[in-house]
Amino acid sequence: MRGRYLALAALVAAAAFIGGIALERFQTGANDGASPGQKILYWVAPMDPNFRRDGPGKSPMGMDLIPVYEGQESGGDPAAVELSGAEINAIGVRTAVARMEQVARSIETVGFVRYNEHLTSHIHTRVEGWIERLGVRAIGDRVAKGDVLFTMYAPEVTVASSELLRAIRGNDTREIGITRKKLRNFGVPESEIDRMATLDAPADRFDILAPRGGVVTALEAADGMFLKPDVRAMTISDLSQVWLLVDVFERDIGRLSSRKTATALFEHLPGKVFQGTIDYIYPELDRTTRTLPIRLSFDNAEGLLRPNMYGQVKLVPENTREALTVPMESVIRTGRAERVILRLADGTFKPRLVTTGLNDSFGGGGRTEIVQGLAPGDEVVASAQFLIDSESALNAGLLRMAPTKEEPAMGKGALVSLDGARRIAEIAHEAIPALDWPAMTTRFALTADIALDRLETGKTVKFSAMRGADGLLALHELRPDDGVDAVGTGIVEAITGDGKLSLSHDPIPELGWPAMQMDMPVRGVETAAVPLGQPVRFDLVKDDGGTFVITAVRPAASKQADQDKRKDEPAKMDSPAPGPEPEAEPMRLTRTDGTINAIDTANRTANISHGPLKEIGMPGMTMDFPLAGDLSAESLVTGPAQVVIGLGPDGKMVLAGATPAKPPMKAVGTINSVDPQARTANITHGPLADIGMPGMTMDFPVADGVDIDALPLNAEIEIHLQQNPDFSLTLTGVSEGRS
Structure with a gap:
């Protein structure tokens, strides 16, 4: 019972501290951030920045909501934490830089100084x-x-x-x-x-x-x-060299060798490190302590070491390796994972999952090897990280950084080294957004089913990683990068006027696409030579916009090109006797803007024109979607909507939900300029009465369905703006004249 009270007291204290930070932000924000005439954008809960309201009120915890003014908006990442200079000083934030260091797996033990019997003379x-x-x-x-x-x-x-x-x-x-x-x-x-x-x-x-x-x-x-x-008559011993007798546990004997060097520290000589060598490894194990005696030799020309002194000893291999390290105290360890708090370039703080290696077993001690998750030069928090950790919305941040079998983290890079016996690959990879990792070099463990015979060091590879129950990342796919992301089969029905291939294709498991009919863009394909109405195989490559394009088409009977890149599939085994049905795998959901054109209540289908599904690389198109089992056809209405597409484990796509889009806000304005690459338009607009926004000049993102090159410049027109869930605005269209 006493332990429960102590735990409750600790939770109350932590809540009070975090509440104090929130209150301090509220006061400083209200006093310093709100200049006369500055507009309140929305109100948030002090303890949960995701809880937003249009006006003042109470949070679910009973705390007053805090106003957020123009210019104080957060970047939208719930895992990021912003701290002012006063807050950083108040909680004592100290940071350290992740750096490369020589590391080795050392053996730590203790021992006592003894006379060197080789330098001892008995007088007779x-x-x-x-x-x-x-x-x-x-x-x-x-x-x-x-x-x-x-x-x-x-x-x-x-x-x-x-x-x-x-x-x-x-x-x-x-x-x-x-x-x-x-x-x-x-x-x-x-x-x-x-x-x-x-x-x-x-x-x-x-x-x-x-x-x-x-x-x-x-x-x-x-x-x-x-x-x-x-x-x-007497005995004389020379103390210019001494022995240090230590004991090594039985589990460490296999790592002993005469090539190891020894370092010793003594309590009465703080900061003084003595360097020695292994002089002799005794042949017999102590049957009581199960330890092996080791004799070390140390130079003692200064006479600082005296027999029977007690010292802490570290045996270090002669050959070391270079690895990335951070201070030990910067790593937050939980029962399932390890993470650090990363200080970003804009001054915000963010948690990042890491995989650690050796701990305090190299160099001067006090550091931890980082195997995965950081790059040299990254700045991590070495003190007060637990306070920042509790302040951040970790659930959202860490779930994104924990790839699963259903949604692995995909990556690409150069294969630096490959150890087939230990099944370890070192890859200099590009940034991995799914892990929030920058471009760096990382060592990965490989699953047993990955074929290694087609991999060459120095070549570009593609891989997919997932985190196991132990919290460690491993590669479940590793293959050469032949420039093709997936291969599909189907029949080309026609060639559209804009040069796309209208084809009916079979399911493409690599992309999670079900069988469907769609119009696909091409790149580098002579469409006039594409056979119509015949089975074909086609290569898919993801373009810079995140959607797939067809880069090659060949008759389905010709598989030689695929055989050059892929192993023959193993022969099918006889189906085993039916057993209990496995639990259904969860459905993958993706959201996009679209238009519900028609609803067939009897057949429970909806015809939808949707935008690109970037999560699976599918371009925008019009198609029929079956309704999910729990979705009522009567709840759907035709017109613009945000649709939720579900992709089941069988590869079939269903409509899992739809939210009617609010009618666009209209205002008179002028398009000053457009940026086709960034898909933004600089607009000077009048007041937006729906949200109380005064007239101003700013950049707006342009919706995917709008032809940005056709937008009229420097003319007074009516602009149509759609408000997004994060309260940002997107240009969805224009019309001539004034509203």
């Missing part, structure tokens, strides 16, 4: 004797190579020294060599033997010298001590 004598003067007094004393460790009296050395002097006096070279060798075997340093050879009397003392520089790590010797060969 080879004869018995007494220590008369000790040069080292305590453990930890530092010594240099050649320093006197202690002076020793040994009777055997005294006797050998006497023999050396006798051989020298007798000038017996052979005896001198034998005696010097005996002294060396007794452990007497060469410098001490040379000193003994210059004495007048046998030496009764000799010095034991340090064999290396370092630190005394063990000390058994003492003044006056009787020393035997089996007693260790």
Whole structure:
């Protein structure tokens, strides 16, 4: 119960904060944005910019609606969030740039500093004797190579020294060599033997010298001590190099190699990174901890590392790769997907789905690899992103960025690399509007049914991607770009006066088109040579306007051209025994403007002249549509309307709905200029009384059915304007004279 209260309190606090942003916008917008005479366009809810009304009132949450003035209109994207400079400062927005960085899959572990046993010397004598003067007094004393460790009296050395002097006096070279060798075997340093050879009397003392520089790590010797060969007098270790002993988990053993480099961090030395190498990989696993000991070697010329120090270690492969990275804190992780908040060029913020790779396992740490979704230079929010995330209309924004099997994201680009064994393709692709992705290079996983034998690196390819249950994108289609988007079969009935082919075609599954009769435009086709009344195959290519045109026509019996581009279809299998009917797949809906010409109530059909259906690339035409099962024929009226066309999983098209279009608004005006490419017209018009708009000069989009080249310029005419659902206006026609 206590947890529920805490959760409720957190929700109230979040709502209060977001409401505060909305209130602040309302106040600053009302005070700063509303200059005298500025017109209110509409009213919106503070918490839902999609809730609009023509006048003041209350939102569904009981909050006062906020006026939106001219010049303050949003861009129409419900996922985008606009923040003022004051709001950015208030919530502490910080951004970071996505950048390319060397990354590698490293192994992280911990370890302890140990003495390098290869640089350790144990001091023993080879004869018995007494220590008369000790040069080292305590453990930890530092010594240099050649320093006197202690002076020793040994009777055997005294006797050998006497023999050396006798051989020298007798000038017996052979005896001198034998005696010097005996002294060396007794452990007497060469410098001490040379000193003994210059004495007048046998030496009764000799010095034991340090064999290396370092630190005394063990000390058994003492003044006056009787020393035997089996007693260790002391131990000296050189700390200019040390070992770091670490343990690696069993799951990481397969990624170990002697070519990995090691980096170590120590808490008492913040910011100091030590570089080392793998010195030895032990052969036996610890049966208790299931870890494998690894010995690392580090340079310690500065003496900063001391035995038994605890350090954090990272083992990095010698070969790294370059990848796009962002700060770890900029990634918002949910149970189903990962996303970042992207700062756009116009200063707005927008969520974008991404696919991440390695996390905090490379470089200086604290960064995440982005496999899909961002391009170098993109600016992401690294703090306060959760507040912006809650402010944005994520449902609309993210649903558009989550392609499904029914509506995959289509793309095109150059195949950079192809790994058939791992089934990974790297593609430098163009912008993908369905994902809201810019042009960039992305690595995709490939499904098992994609044939790879026709793919060549460096060539242009087309692909379709969808997001799986794990939130990751994968390609379900990848093929060479042969310039043809689809191939259809049908019969050309006639050639129209404007050069189109009037044909009855079979269903085209690649485009989701059902069987129908339509007039299709052509490009590069000699229409006089097209056979009429005979089965043909035709190639379809999408033009710049998003509709398909026919680029080639050939007899249906000639399939050689298709065989050059496509594999033979697999042989049909015997139909399996009927089982339970699968659940019906949802119907795809697309909207367009059109005119309902006639309604056949008995047969439940409607004859409609519609505009282009750009979602499926179908040009505008007139055809009969069956009515959807839940659509009443009595609810339809003839005349202009916005029609909703449904495309079922069987490829059949039905009329799913229709909304009668409002009669166009009329005003007196003058067309100053037109832009045929942008399909806009600059118009100076009088007042529009229907919406209270004063006369002004502005650019209007021109409806698809209007011949823009035929519009009269610089003449006073009556213009017809249609108001769209987003309150924008479109020029739908003109007429001579004044209204």
